Amino acid sequence: MERYEKAFLAACAVILVIFLGALAYGSVAMGVHLPSRGGLIYCGVGEKLRKVLSKTPPFDHPGVQEIAPGKYRAVVIAKTWTFAPNEIDLPVGAEVRFVATSVDVIHGFFIVGTRVNVMLVPGEISQFDYRFTKPGEYLLICQEYCGELHQTMAGKVVVK
Amino acid sequence: MSTAVVSEPSGFALPQGQLNVIKWNIYFGFAVLAVGVIMGLAQALSYARINVVQYYPVVKSYYQALTIHGVFNALVLTTAFANGFIALTTARGLGRKLNNALLHAALWTLFIGSILAAYAMFADKASVLYTFYPPLEAHWTFYLGLALVVVSTWITSAAQLAALRGWRKDHRGERVPLLAFMSIATYVMWDIASVGLAVEVVVFLLPWSLGLLPGVDPMLDRTLFWFTGHPIVYFWLLPVYVSWYGLIPKQAGGVLFSDTVTRVAFILFILLIPVGFHHQFMDPGVSQGLKFTIAAMTFAIFFPSLITAFSVMYALEIGGRRRGGNGLVGWFFKIPWSDPSVAAQVLAMIAFLIGGISGLMNASYTMDMEIHNTAFISGHFHQTVGCAVALSYMGIAYWLIPYFERRELWLPRLALFQAFLYFIAVMIFSNGLEAGGMEGLPRRTDMVHATYGLAAWKIPGIMTALGGTLMFASAMLFFLIVVMTIVAGKRTAQRDLPFTATVQAPPTVGWQPRLDRLSYWVLISVVLVIAVYGPFFLEHFPPSLSIQGLIYP
Numbered sequence: 001m002e003r004y005e006k007a008f009l010a011a012c013a014v015i016l017v018i019f020l021g022a023l024a025y026g027s028v029a030m031g032v033h034l035p036s037r038g039g040l041i042y043c044g045v046g047e048k049l050r051k052v053l054s055k056t057p058p059f060d061h062p063g064v065q066e067i068a069p070g071k072y073r074a075v076v077i078a079k080t081w082t083f084a085p086n087e088i089d090l091p092v093g094a095e096v097r098f099v100a101t102s103v104d105v106i107h108g109f110f111i112v113g114t115r116v117n118v119m120l121v122p123g124e125i126s127q128f129d130y131r132f133t134k135p136g137e138y139l140l141i142c143q144e145y146c147g148e149l150h151q152t153m154a155g156k157v158v159v160k
Numbered sequence: 161m162s163t164a165v166v167s168e169p170s171g172f173a174l175p176q177g178q179l180n181v182i183k184w185n186i187y188f189g190f191a192v193l194a195v196g197v198i199m200g201l202a203q204a205l206s207y208a209r210i211n212v213v214q215y216y217p218v219v220k221s222y223y224q225a226l227t228i229h230g231v232f233n234a235l236v237l238t239t240a241f242a243n244g245f246i247a248l249t250t251a252r253g254l255g256r257k258l259n260n261a262l263l264h265a266a267l268w269t270l271f272i273g274s275i276l277a278a279y280a281m282f283a284d285k286a287s288v289l290y291t292f293y294p295p296l297e298a299h300w301t302f303y304l305g306l307a308l309v310v311v312s313t314w315i316t317s318a319a320q321l322a323a324l325r326g327w328r329k330d331h332r333g334e335r336v337p338l339l340a341f342m343s344i345a346t347y348v349m350w351d352i353a354s355v356g357l358a359v360e361v362v363v364f365l366l367p368w369s370l371g372l373l374p375g376v377d378p379m380l381d382r383t384l385f386w387f388t389g390h391p392i393v394y395f396w397l398l399p400v401y402v403s404w405y406g407l408i409p410k411q412a413g414g415v416l417f418s419d420t421v422t423r424v425a426f427i428l429f430i431l432l433i434p435v436g437f438h439h440q441f442m443d444p445g446v447s448q449g450l451k452f453t454i455a456a457m458t459f460a461i462f463f464p465s466l467i468t469a470f471s472v473m474y475a476l477e478i479g480g481r482r483r484g485g486n487g488l489v490g491w492f493f494k495i496p497w498s499d500p501s502v503a504a505q506v507l508a509m510i511a512f513l514i515g516g517i518s519g520l521m522n523a524s525y526t527m528d529m530e531i532h533n534t535a536f537i538s539g540h541f542h543q544t545v546g547c548a549v550a551l552s553y554m555g556i557a558y559w560l561i562p563y564f565e566r567r568e569l570w571l572p573r574l575a576l577f578q579a580f581l582y583f584i585a586v587m588i589f590s591n592g593l594e595a596g597g598m599e600g601l602p603r604r605t606d607m608v609h610a611t612y613g614l615a616a617w618k619i620p621g622i623m624t625a626l627g628g629t630l631m632f633a634s635a636m637l638f639f640l641i642v643v644m645t646i647v648a649g650k651r652t653a654q655r656d657l658p659f660t661a662t663v664q665a666p667p668t669v670g671w672q673p674r675l676d677r678l679s680y681w682v683l684i685s686v687v688l689v690i691a692v693y694g695p696f697f698l699e700h701f702p703p704s705l706s707i708q709g710l711i712y713p
Contacts, residue, residue, distance in 0.1 A: 002418075005474075019524065023525070035444060037447065040445075122295065143603075145604045
């Protein structure tokens with residue numbers, strides 16, 4: 001019986017290593033990256049984050065900008081219970097970098113049907129790259145509970 | 161030849177006073193579960209856009225009900241059950257009673273903590289969910305209550321460790337009996353794991369809610385929460401593992417094969433505590449390298465559960481074959497399926513297998529990007545804690561309550577039906593949630609009042625509501641059986657715990673006795689915690705407390 005036990009445990013270890021290898025392959029070779037750290041927003045004790053943000057680039061001008069041919073930057077601020085802007089228009093095939101944060105509580109930034117799924121933490125800048133290859137209207141929702149009207153916090157991404 | 165997993169196998173009876181305090185932990189846990197389950201029904205139905213919260217007394221909103229559901233079921237019930245059940249298995253395992261004053265202190269601390277938290281939640285001053293991420297702010301009684309719930313586990317742990325110390329003095333050179341080892345290891349794991357939550361609540365949130373701190377560092381608090389928030393699932397699971405390893409083989413007519421492998425599985429849970437960052441794969445303030453390291457460690461934590469799958473299934477196979485089962489799978493049908501306690505727990509094991517697979521999906525962060533914070537996650541943890549753990553509690557209750565009350569189980573056939581109904585219900589429910597989650601259906605969202613929705617969410621939503629309603633019905637049957645057993649079960653003589661034996665006795669020479677030195681494993685665990693979390697905490701030291709709170713409503 002001990003022989004079976006050893007064989008079973010060895011097989012389990014091999015399976016887990018294969019899974020981990022697949023994960024490493026996905027992140028390194030296929031370039032599937034997790035949301036990364038876009039920096040901190042320095043806000044002193046007693047200062048209002050909302051005020052600080054309005055003076056901190058790029059959050060002083062939220063919205064979509066073309067930063068290079070075919071490359072866009074979408075700057076989004078989440079607050080209870082809206083996204084600013086709450087509609088993001090992009091051309092098909094555009095490479096977009098989302099740069100987002102929250103002014104009050106923790107929010108989520110989830111474009112349904114894509115892997116754009118990021119937490120927005122007050123004081124932290126979330127950054128995520130994505131390329132929309134299919135035209136259409138995508139639903140953008142806050143996926144983290146953020147207070148009594150959380151279920152109304154939504155927007156859209158229009159890809160034409 | 162087989163060896164008993166307890167110190168005095170020939171019948172050590174716990175004094176009635178000790179049994180009573182243990183019993184009240186368990187009964188309190190189930191009473192709280194009853195309230196939590198009623199709240200849960202509202203969540204399940206909301207996925208089909210059916211609003212029942214409006215008919216509930218006191219409770220005003222979906223989120224208030226959801227907070228009560230999470231805190232009661234996942235925090236209070238689990239703590240109460242573990243404090244009671246693991247005190248019992250420790251005492252019986254060592255053949256020695258625990259300090260009764262400490263057990264009473266733990267019970268009262270848990271009562272008072274739960275009442276404080278319940279006050280805040282029912283008064284609608286703490287609709288922050290059971291993860292209570294600041295800067296959402298709750299009433300101070302909520303934080304104090306939760307802190308006391310954690311303190312009650314530390315007091316229980318102290319009682320266990322004191323008993324172990326006493327036992328060791330009287331049994332020099334002997335191996336710690338397996339049942340007691342598993343029980344004490346569970347609490348030692350939790351003692352380390354609970355520090356994050358305790359620091360978050362006591363150092364930051366409680367003073368903040370009392371106006372003594374100007375603000376919070378949301379990233380730091382969130383990380384402290386998840387430091388505890390993942391290993392807390394082992395704290396829910398390991399008491400059930402104690403039953404699966406230490407009691408179920410006996411109930412199924414089998415024996416446990418390897419003492420050593422069982423101890424190793426529990427030690428791995430102590431070592432692999434710092435995996436909580438995998439709840440923060442989508443967070444901004446955590447580096448990529450750390451996220452990959454944590455994914456690897458999360459895969460590693462599957463290993464002890466795979467060990468369990470082997471050991472427990474083999475123990476069941478021994479039972480099935482002794483009862484006349486033949487062939488590759490024939491034994492499986494010969495285990496005592498007519499015993500509701502066994503049936504419930506074997507079904508719970510099957511649910512855990514399925515929940516383990518959905519957990520591996522969550523842990524693979526490339527997949528997690530598609531399902532993070534969707535209903536898929538709720539589907540996963542209702543398979544694990546909502547079924548593997550909860551249904552095992554029910555299965556354990558089916559012998560434990562007759563044991564406490566010296567009465568027969570009331571209508572065992574109804575109990576059997578209840579267990580199967582619960583299993584099927586969770587399968588429908590979690591399938592709905594997971595199917596919806598893959599289509600982007602969010603979790604923790606009041607879908608009755610949502611201003612958006614997709615056609616693809618409709619059928620998964622209906623499945624979720626249907627499964628949830630059946631879960632509710634089955635849970636109500638369970639409470640009926642418990643109450644009727646207490647008041648109307650046929651009286652019997654005092655019985656003992658159904659503790660099992662192992663085929664391979666624990667060796668007293670060689671390397672294995674070192675497995676019992678818990679302090680070694682604690683030391684390695686702490687080093688690992690510092691290696692993984694140290695850099696992050698240094699970066700957040702001193703914490704900037706500039707983010708102000710928001711109180712709802």
